[in-house]
Amino acid sequence: MTINATLINLYHVCKRECWLHANGINMEHTSDTVYDGKLLHETSYPQRNEKHTELNIEAAYNNISLFGKIDFYDAGQKIIHETKRSDKVEKAHEWQVKFYLWLLKLNGIEEASAILEYPLLRQTDQLRLSAEDIEHLEKTIQSIAQLKESEECPPVINAKVCKSCSYYELCYINE
Numbered sequence: 408m409t410i411n412a413t414l415i416n417l418y419h420v421c422k423r424e425c426w427l428h429a430n431g432i433n434m435e436h437t438s439d440t441v442y443d444g445k446l447l448h449e450t451s452y453p454q455r456n457e458k459h460t461e462l463n464i465e466a467a468y469n470n471i472s473l474f475g476k477i478d479f480y481d482a483g484q485k486i487i488h489e490t491k492r493s494d495k496v497e498k499a500h501e502w503q504v505k506f507y508l509w510l511l512k513l514n515g516i517e518e519a520s521a522i523l524e525y526p527l528l529r530q531t532d533q534l535r536l537s538a539e540d541i542e543h544l545e546k547t548i549q550s551i552a553q554l555k556e557s558e559e560c561p562p563v564i565n566a567k568v569c570k571s572c573s574y575y576e577l578c579y580i581n582e
């Protein structure tokens with residue numbers, strides 16, 4: 408089984424969304440969102456592109472394969488730059504980036520840090536990985552593995568975030 412950064416992010420937003428995505432039920436504009444994020448980074452921070460590389464990173468934890476694709480990694484400084492087009496700060500973004508930091512650590516890259524950027528908010532958060540974060544990520548991996556294997560799709564959450572979710576119609580089609 409493989410768990411990637413997208414599932415880590417979605418798990419912290421909505422377990423149903425995580426289950427749908429994990430089971431290959433994808434709505435078209437999900438991939439556009441990833442493209443938008445890259446475009447936003449490139450247009451907001453053009454001067455940084457030269458020293459950044461794209462990094463595909465893998466690790467194994469408890470017989471589960473972990474995978475992350477870091478779009479902008481500064482190997483010299485050991486800094487991940489992640490850009491979000493969101494107009495609000497979300498815990499899910501933070502956990503996605505901490506998952507990348509954990510993957511780096513599992514690959515022997517210690518003391519890396521991350522900069523989470525919200526150009527629309529003009530806000531920048533600096534992140535590091537603590538022992539508690541690793542504990543949380545280990546538990547999250549186990550929970551996502553169980554969720555992925557479950558045949559039951561979790562219930563809708565009736566939250567504000569549903570309005571901008573790509574699964575909105577699928578979730579509320581009968582209402």
Ligand code: SF4
Pocket residue numbers: 420421422423424427562563564565566568569570572573574575578
């Ligand atoms: S519409 Fe709401 S309940 Fe459905 S997957 Fe999206 S966030 Fe979850």
